[in-house]
Amino acid sequence: MHASPEMAAIKKRIAYFVRSVASYQADFVIFPEFFVAPLMAPYFHLTAAQAARALASHADEILDWFRELSQKHRINIITGSMPVLEQGALLNRGYLCHRNGSVEYYEKIHVTPDEAATWGMVGGETFRVFETDCGRIGVLICYDVEFPELGRILASEGMQILFVPFLTDVASGYRRVRYCAQARAIENECYVVISGCVGLAEEVHNLETHFAASAVFTPCDFAFPANGIMTEATPNIEMHLIADVDFMLLRDLHASGSVRNLKDRRTKLYDVLDKRMGKAP
Template structure:
């Protein structure tokens, strides 16, 4: 489900991207306080949309006795209803859209890495990660999802590509073709080269689709959680490279590897003008007749 489509498209939005420090929690309440702090701070900054990173809840595995990576991630999946209810409550309380990171979930007997989008009216949309990395398959047993959601929020039509998904141009193009003007990328990378794979592809998606891209990742060291040792990130809001935008296509970015959040203003009227009459117009000029493909869109 999605929010009703506004009578006229939103002209702007303020987005906050949380660069989230990994912690080995002693109890669920510690995780709740950690997340609530950042959502409250973003709301105080008048953010319309808040982005948390991939695997935001994985520190909860440390609350249980040591176990294998497979067993730990499946036990964490059992907590997904509680995590979703927490995130949904925060979105309702603060009257904003919360892209609440991703969480392991078992759906139809299959373990998936699922992003949770909580809308200010209480609705929740689930977006599975479509492409899982070799490490996710090997260490945790994840499978990729099969649906791609275009989500109408009060301030923007968005799509969510979880980390590795942004490295595949087809998914972003499908979202853009169906009206998404903001692509949100929750990510978790453990080293600089992993981060830059995600970052450079996110910048390319912003340029080739003439969309905004907001990305938020995890930072710090996490002890007590198998297969989640170190994290490297730099949150960013990216734009097309054209007049009216920053020359380097970076609206805002954080310092690397510091727990913090950034806020950026998105001007959708400027984006639409660039799509219609920019220096180049890749959103209009692509040749779908040369590259047909079919993708399930909900």
């Protein structure tokens, strides 16, 4: 994350990463959660909640830029996320810009206590599997990956890659996201890609510091890396990662893996337990 508060500089940075990743013939590029936060710097004189709403006023311009780049470079873009205003409510929303020009969106379902208290942000209700020209993908923003229910719902709808844009300020927060993302890869037998912000933004309310190491995770079985890590970035260094995933390996895992988490679920028993929990005081 660079501290420039200028839209032109942000657009230039976005274009660089899209162009660079596309040059490797990649099918997807993912940006982090709130990576456009430096645009909040001119609003430092406002409260954090007011600054977040001011940032939301730039959402349409940023989305238009992503849409243009996705078509120009023939790459599907997961735009990370940014605040948007929807009927007066402040949401954390991101977009999937397909290289054919179409656009879909996803929202952060669970906002953190800090996001609610500091920005007045509320949780969204929109998450689903997206059909792309390369396969079925899902997107969970940061904290959402810490809720296994969401990943399991997406897996039940055929998700092959889960993308997780995130923003964490300290190592403990990062490791919560990372370890939960790795768990989602194992239990849902899919690939998981995490992308986070690094660097400083001293003049941005509530987003001054960042800790991250982006990575691509796999299930843990014989056809995959033993540690479930396909590739990962150097912590707190701005860089991009390139990974080539194989959906045939997932199909083989579903059918004949050492363990078969998706097949071996005891769903009838879970239904009984859910009802029991629902009756608990």
